Amino acid sequence: MNAPDAPALELAGLRKSFGKTEIIRGVDLTIARGERHAIIGPNGAGKSTLFNLITGRYVPTSGSVYLNGQDVSGLAPYKINRLGLSRSFQITNIFPRMTVFENVRCSLLWSKGYRYSFWHMVGRSRDLTEATDAILEQINLTARRDLPAGVLSYAEQRALEIGITMAGGANVIMLDEPTAGMSHSETEYIVNLIRDVTEGKTLVMVEHDMSVVFGLADRISVLVYGEIIATGTPEEVRADPRVQEAYLGAALEAEH
Amino acid sequence: MTDATHNTARSASITFGQFLPWLVSALFLLVMPLIFPSNAALTIMNQMAITIVFALAYNMLLGQGGMLSFGHAVYMGMGGFMAMHIMNWIEFHELPIPLPVLPLLAGLFALGLAMIIGSFSTRKAGTVFAMISLGVGELIAACSVIIVAFFGGEEGVSGDRTYGLPFFGIEFIRQIEVYYLTAAWLMISAVLMYLWSRTPLGRMANAVRDNPERAEFLGYSARWVRFYSFCASGFFAGIAGGLFAINYEIVTEENLNLAQSGMILLVTFLGGAGFFFGPIIGAILFTLLQTVLSLQTEIWQLYLGILFVATVMYFPGGLAGLLMMHTIPLRLGKLHLLFVPYLKMLGPALLCVAGFVGVFEIVFHIRNAAPGDTEMTLFWITFDSHDVLPLAVSIIAALAGFWLARRVVPELSAAWTAANTPDTERLI
Ligand SMILES: Nc1ncnc2c1ncn2[C@@H]1O[C@H](COP(=O)(O)OP(=O)(O)OP(=O)(O)O)[C@@H](O)[C@H]1O
Numbered sequence A: 001m002n003a004p005d006a007p008a009l010e011l012a013g014l015r016k017s018f019g020k021t022e023i024i025r026g027v028d029l030t031i032a033r034g035e036r037h038a039i040i041g042p043n044g045a046g047k048s049t050l051f052n053l054i055t056g057r058y059v060p061t062s063g064s065v066y067l068n069g070q071d072v073s074g075l076a077p078y079k080i081n082r083l084g085l086s087r088s089f090q091i092t093n094i095f096p097r098m099t100v101f102e103n104v105r106c107s108l109l110w111s112k113g114y115r116y117s118f119w120h121m122v123g124r125s126r127d128l129t130e131a132t133d134a135i136l137e138q139i140n141l142t143a144r145r146d147l148p149a150g151v152l153s154y155a156e157q158r159a160l161e162i163g164i165t166m167a168g169g170a171n172v173i174m175l176d177e178p179t180a181g182m183s184h185s186e187t188e189y190i191v192n193l194i195r196d197v198t199e200g201k202t203l204v205m206v207e208h209d210m211s212v213v214f215g216l217a218d219r220i221s222v223l224v225y226g227e228i229i230a231t232g233t234p235e236e237v238r239a240d241p242r243v244q245e246a247y248l249g250a251a252l253e254a255e256h
Numbered sequence B: 001m002t003d004a005t006h007n008t009a010r011s012a013s014i015t016f017g018q019f020l021p022w023l024v025s026a027l028f029l030l031v032m033p034l035i036f037p038s039n040a041a042l043t044i045m046n047q048m049a050i051t052i053v054f055a056l057a058y059n060m061l062l063g064q065g066g067m068l069s070f071g072h073a074v075y076m077g078m079g080g081f082m083a084m085h086i087m088n089w090i091e092f093h094e095l096p097i098p099l100p101v102l103p104l105l106a107g108l109f110a111l112g113l114a115m116i117i118g119s120f121s122t123r124k125a126g127t128v129f130a131m132i133s134l135g136v137g138e139l140i141a142a143c144s145v146i147i148v149a150f151f152g153g154e155e156g157v158s159g160d161r162t163y164g165l166p167f168f169g170i171e172f173i174r175q176i177e178v179y180y181l182t183a184a185w186l187m188i189s190a191v192l193m194y195l196w197s198r199t200p201l202g203r204m205a206n207a208v209r210d211n212p213e214r215a216e217f218l219g220y221s222a223r224w225v226r227f228y229s230f231c232a233s234g235f236f237a238g239i240a241g242g243l244f245a246i247n248y249e250i251v252t253e254e255n256l257n258l259a260q261s262g263m264i265l266l267v268t269f270l271g272g273a274g275f276f277f278g279p280i281i282g283a284i285l286f287t288l289l290q291t292v293l294s295l296q297t298e299i300w301q302l303y304l305g306i307l308f309v310a311t312v313m314y315f316p317g318g319l320a321g322l323l324m325m326h327t328i329p330l331r332l333g334k335l336h337l338l339f340v341p342y343l344k345m346l347g348p349a350l351l352c353v354a355g356f357v358g359v360f361e362i363v364f365h366i367r368n369a370a371p372g373d374t375e376m377t378l379f380w381i382t383f384d385s386h387d388v389l390p391l392a393v394s395i396i397a398a399l400a401g402f403w404l405a406r407r408v409v410p411e412l413s414a415a416w417t418a419a420n421t422p423d424t425e426r427l428i
């Protein structure tokens, strides 16, 4: 089942239709363990939908998703998460009425082995509190610790989103546009953070900021209109004429 | 500030500050019968304690789990029926069970039922859950007239609590003994329910309430989190039912019908679902209205309804929310700014309320008193309800009070703003 040499993620013939429209039109992709993989593509290409298929939010119309060699297609999100995959959302998805501290602590509970326990007191676990505070320190939100998450600024909520995602220590981390809407310095900080915490882990991310993509990714896939038109190292993808034509040329020009 | 030390202390062990409210509550429960020793007062306090347990249990769903139930009286009622049957078995089959464990058995029975119902009702939150709770509530209420063996038909099930094994020599004949039994169960249940909210499951209940989808991406099945909360809530509701059975020695269909379910929703919302102690306030206030006010006026439910609607409209956080709104002024040391405006508001508000009460009571008396009976007493004044003068005075008082109160509003809101604004020098 959990083959030690299996790739972290493998997508085979993945398809997804909403009604009559096919949004993901046959995606095959293999992402090795420890690889940092970026998925780029124009708006509406289906990047978030692909994330939703991998993480269990949507059930594929056909095709399969393998996590560490195990078929996880159609499993509930919490089951996939327990197998060591964690994701963030393009549209901030946090617990607005709970404090920032509680947001992060909740994301640690399962991975710390508390499961559905009603015989532990969360406040009494020094380990849990310290781990939570360490993450708050990493995402620069210590000063906001006891505020309800709903009152944070947009950039702070984005940082919290990433903190929640990586808190559980999953081996496969998927980030959907982690730097969207952030200022230049915030982006820089977050990119360094992502680089640190994904050390030795598998990272899959959707990102529009090409400097982030080329700075962080080992390999890049280009998704256009529900299909992957190219996969390779940043240099290969940059040089690929189809990519130039379909997407990257325009995007790179827009960058400058 | 002292935040850092506070945090480490919180994570390390239970501090005295956390323990203090419980200690005070326990002492309070201990001395209450010394202050109010009459049997009538004890009955009211027992009723309060039962409602508090039930409301706290209900709030595990509503406030902490985000589940709106229209049928939670089922679990209290079923616990109550079970307790009555056990009470009768004790009497007729000489079961060696002491009375104080009855609430626990009632709780376990309700827990069993909650596990069955919860296994399908907690799959979805929101409207689906609410509708299933309503349907189940209706179903069980209907069963109560069909399955007479368990529900005792219209008369319900009654018994005698004094046949249990003496508990350290206590046979629960005197009301004061029942009071301390009820108070002990109140303390135990409240502490356990509070502790539950501090467990991983209790925390995740909040998370699932806020954002069930995100919780699923953190390894938790929203459905199972809801299920466990639901079972725990059913258990404590059952304990309340057991206490009811012990106090009144009779349980009927009225204890589990939809009216009762609506009552506990109202109590919890009135007190404030957002805070642990909210339902306690709601239960105390409700019981006072139900017992004390109902002796004064037949239309007490009208006042309760008005209070409820006003709370929902103006203070959606309930009375606890209203209280907690004052923590910021308190922390800023500016609470005193509010005293004078509050006092200025008090007079007109009382006048307005008294005026409206006068109107309601006079009209009610005119419409409902026996023919020829025109004499009524209100606020210690006896007058002829068919006279124009009392009605006119009431209307004028209501309008004048309202008008005067309106005039204080700007001052009040200015004071409120000031009390919530930190001094700029202090910030730096
Ligand atoms: N649940 C859904 N039902 C119907 N259509 C959907 C659904 N989710 C996504 N789509 C459609 O699928 C297409 C791809 O959407 P998706 O969000 O995956 O794009 P994306 O590549 O992430 O775009 P962006 O860069 O704007 O985030 C869009 O046309 C969208 O309208």
Ligand SMILES: [Mg+2]
Pocket: A047, A048, A049, A090, A176
């Ligand atoms: Mg997207």
